[in-house]
Amino acid sequence: MAETDEPEKKRRRVVELTEKMLVDGDAGSTSDWDDRWNHIKKFLERSGPFMHPDFEPSTESLQFMLETCKILVIGAGGLGCELLKNLALSGFRNIHVVDMDNIDVSNLNRQFLFRAKDVGRPKADVAADFINSRVPGCCVIPYFKKIQDLDETFYRQFHIIVCGLDSIVARRWMNGMLLSLLVYEDGVLDPSSIIPLIDGGTEGFKGNARVILPGMTACIDCTLELYPPQINFPMCTIASMPRLPEHCIEYVRILQWPKEMPFGDDMALDGDDPEHIQWVYQKSLERAAEFSITGVTYRLTQGVVKRIIPAVASTNAAIAAACATEVFKIASSAYLPLNNYMVFNDVDGLYTYTFEAERKENCSACSQVPSDLHFSPSSKLQEVLDYLTESTSLQMKSPAITTTMDGKNKTLYLQSVASIEQRTRPNLTKTLKELGLADGQELAVADVTTPQTVLFKLCFTS
């Protein structure tokens, strides 16, 4: 309850300020000025040979975009700042933005809506304030929350959702949420229940932008193989056989810090605290010296501790721009949207590659058909768990497996609640047969990568 009050309060405050401007200004003036939207009007009020077959040029499109169209931006970081600017200058005024982070000093060289004085404040709040003051009439409403803290009622209100996330888990969750909003009547998808999802991602000089029409085109999970699982250094390397300076730093971070707690018990390593980094750096040098490894620097230490993937302002700019172009096309129906995946790389010259990602027939997220799990009845539950986490097409994080037996719900294994984990841990070493599971039995799996449970069908092999 209280959580929905805050954004509502903010919305009312912005509306009040806008109304105040109307009252204080000259009679009849609004926050608009002559010719303000000229660059956009040419695409909304004129017909052309490449426009969408359903497009009707009119002066009402601009009004729709300015007054009615509601866009949600997920993330107010490198991509998010760019997206907000792009949308605001393309005629969108009702923009909501969700981000769970606070501003860090390392964000300042890319996330141009933030200044040194903003460090520590929520990204969503500062971004909204900046855009609202720089682009008169624009009303960005911020939510300092995790996407999982908001529900269907919230997401259902938007015409288009555009993501600028740095986490695959979050993307998949968003993907799952929009799939859960789809309405089917007699097996036929109701198109008005589709909320287009535009997704952008970057890493160094590479990036991609894609258009997802949930229920119709390939979803995030359909193409999960395009996101290979991230590999961390093996523990044995870190613990006893370091070869690279990174191994030495990880050793201090993972093993030495928890053991020595140098700044007090329960003081977690804070990548933003220079004293903490200095300590890790010194210890890493010592570790490296033991093994005659060179190359440990303060900068490398900070980079490894904070898991900084080098980010480049330009890549974020280009990808966010492509995403915003798609939002504009879909909202205005002026052109056919991207169909449906663009890859961008400017390491050697500039290169883009555009293709149509295909839906996967048995996609665990969007195919609505329970995926088959092939195991022998003598396989242990642990093997099923390993498959769910390690398979490139599933990549679950900590799946909770339940099933129905004798009409009752039974939890086979759940990791996230300590008491249940303890109780169900012995099941991992039991065979599927011992657990009373039958061929064709349905298993329901919950995981942080999706807001809905995923259904699987157990198929016994001999």
Add this chain to the structure above:
Amino acid sequence: MSVLCAFRLWGDHGQETLENAHVCLINATATGTEILKNLVLPGIGAFTIVDGHTVTGEDAGNNFFLSKDSIGKNRAQAATEHLQELNSDVSGNFVEEGPDKLLDNDSEFFHRFTIVIGVQLPESTCLRLGSVLWSASVPFLVCKTYGLIGYMRLVVQEHTVIESHPDNALEDLRLDQPYAEFQNHIKSYDLDSMEKKDHSHTPWIIIVAKHLEKWLSEHNGQPPKNYKEKEAFRQLIREGIRKNENGVPEDEENFEEAIKNVNTALNPTKIPSAVEDLFNSEQCKNITAQSPCFWVMLRAVKEFVHNEGNGSLPVRGTIPDMIADSQKFINLQNVYREKAMQDAAAVSKHVESLLQSVGKPAESIPEKDIKLFCKNASFLRVVRCRSLAEEYSVDTVNKDEITSCMDSPDSEMVFYLMLRAVDRFYQQHSRYPGVYNYQVEEDISKLKACVNSLLQEYSLNVNIKDDYIHEFCRYGAAEPHTVSAFLGGSAAQEAIKIISHQFVPFNNTFIYNAMSQTSATLRL
């Protein structure tokens, strides 16, 4: 201002070149300010905006760095204020004058800049600047957003790249021609007599080397060449895995790594053809007192190849991470590192004598530069763009490129021709087509006439569909923000490549089509 992330991509010396750079932007339109934003954020030393225009209502509508209050002010000044605010370490300057007037008063005005970025320039101004900057060897990046089309043209006579950071670089392992120190190191291993722990923590490079020795002795000195032989070689390595007392092979991950890396390991040590071409170029053959350091070092490497190198480049000195205990890995790494230092020292001697022969002091090229050059010897690149004069002249226009691209129905080349036609329209009518609604229809035939005269003048036997002519009238020279922002990111990155001499810039024309989200690089 934290530039932590940037450092890890282009290193300290890359960041230094950025901080010493002075970028000139001509025309603070949305495209221009978006490009500059992406240069100010990572921390260029200084920028100067050259723009004689006054801010209009339209300008303030699509430009994040102009506000309602900017309307009526000079555009260079207004944009500088907002851009400066992004990063206090950057020095922002403005000139309230157009480039033509500036050149009239001071023909060398633009000589001071590291790079000049010209945005939304009419053809005549563009060509004039092109000529001035070409003679002064100042890199020139031309950018234009026109409706849903983005355009960039890089104009630089000769741009050398030492650190090209290729995506999939081949390792330099020398397994096919192990140098003496490497051979000795390999000899120091006796796989058969090793303890189990040592055996399974021996680097895969050593494992491959040992088994390659065996193979060569059994195959008349010939390494595995085709798929069948490589498979047999992998099998040979697999047989080297220790077995337990029951004859079951142990879990030796380092051997699995060796098997997986057989293809890489068997890559013959070769000088890349791109580098051979550089060895054969005029600049390398004729070293003078004016030769840039790049060519002096390249010539020195060439001398090394023909002497100490025995036909090979200096050893790179790096090896990939691999399963091994720390000691073995570092010892092996040092064998490569020391050889690399040796080779670099030999190259240094050649550099010295070359410098002496043209009367320059040995210190003019520092050791660390030579070391960096040697480390990147396989990846050296030189980018040479044709001048705008060459592109536009009827005698030297690249007809082949244009007509062959136009053979494909989806080629972006058609947009290049339309942009040229639109420039022609501007020259004739002092305005762009279709700016006002009432003009759209009547300008179609006028623009078509421009297209036809363009094709005729250059004797281009290609067909441009009427749809494109209609579309370009519809655009009405609009500069939508999202297309400007895409160019903003792309152009800024290319400018950074030029400034830092790292990574390889495009050559020489880039077209972005926001309707289909496709792009192409054309050489014109």
